[in-house]
Amino acid sequence: MDAAISDDGTHALTASFDNSVGYWALGGEVVSWLEGHRAAVKTVAFIDDRRAASGGDDFAITLWDLASGTQTARLEGHKGQVAGLAVSPDGSVLASASWDGSVGLWSLPGGKPIALMTGHGGVVNDVAFSADGTQLYSASADGTIRVWRVAEAVETRQLVHHGFGVNKLLVGDGWLAYGAVDGGTRIVETESAEEIADLTLDRRPILALAAAPDSSEIAVGDGEGFVMTVDTRSWKISGDYKAAGKGPVWALAYTADGKSLLAGGIDDAGYIWPAHNRLDAPIMATKERGFLRDPGEMSNGERQFRRKCSICHSLTDDGARRAGPHLGGLFGRDAGSVEGYxxxxxxxxxxxxxxxxxxxxxxxxxxDHFIPGSKMPMQRIVKPEDRADLIAFLKDNT
Ligand code: HEC
Known part of the structure; x- marks a missing residue:
């Protein structure tokens, strides 16, 4: 759901629907799985090369020590999912965007709460600091981007009124880039709020924005699975291509040399490919990802499983990471008995x-009715024949 690369370029973080943060040595090996969130992880950020922060659907922000792979603090206070995080340039403040409509400020390294700032009229999706760390920008589903003075934790102005919900923002030297639900992709001047460029194409929504470390280029990922790159000197589109796999691109991060992108989406892998021109890029996980098969070729039972269960469960004990326990040997298995889950x-x-x-x-x-209190999300399969087909498929395949 999100990705970040360390300033020294050696490591990456990935935020996943399986409730974990992956800490990777760039090149492919996972160093550790950071476990502690009780729901999907939505956002990750490096604090420095040794520490990281993550936020998730469990409303919490977690601080991590990367060398030991352990949680050092759990910051609670938000009453909604934490969708975006930003670390101030001097590393002293962490900002959070939450679906409870507030923007959080927390002091680092400890994570002591400074303020929960309200004012947006909708969920807050993303936050970014100005280069000097004095201002914070926030993007919301209320269609606005607001500016906050960090020292006093107060809103100073509304920079953008886009109308449609704003999903992502990125701040450069004197400019701000944002991407919205309607596909709007615009660059504005941070002082005058004047539009510098409108890069909107006919694809929506915009789900990811990343800047090269030297800010010479930005990359935009969208719901239709495309990546567009833009030269920030001319504000001209320098690349535009369909990403690997099916589905949206919702995580993007540049490597330290600015030449490659780490990208992620619904596929359970992270990809690194040349920023401009995707060739057959190395994959950071090697398991076959069965849920990307053509549904037309599947039996109804398999289709039920792929659509409704496979994102959280594997059919066998294949070691793959999922939010739920594997279903190997399910029939006759005691409830709640998978070792290590x-x-x-x-x-x-x-x-x-x-x-x-x-x-x-x-x-x-x-x-929610059969086993109230379980972590499995509310969902019913209303048609008896769909349940019967699913059960037959599970019998044959678990
Ligand atoms: C969004 C994630 C998610 C989806 C989708 C999901 N599950 Fe689950 N499932 C879980 C989690 C998490 C648990 C563990 C529940 C707990 O500990 O409270 C679970 C537990 C179970 C269990 C009990 C396993 C045991 O060891 O006792 C079964 C059976 C199960 N799920 C089947 C399914 C089937 C079949 C589907 C599709 C129709 C499905 N689940 C969809 C997350 C999910």
Missing amino acids: SYSQTVSALDFEWSATTIDRLFDLGP
């Missing part, structure tokens, strides 16, 4: 076996 208290305490009957009831009633 950290279940909710509710599911650990269950005293029955999974069978065609219990799985049918799980999705007839929905997990």
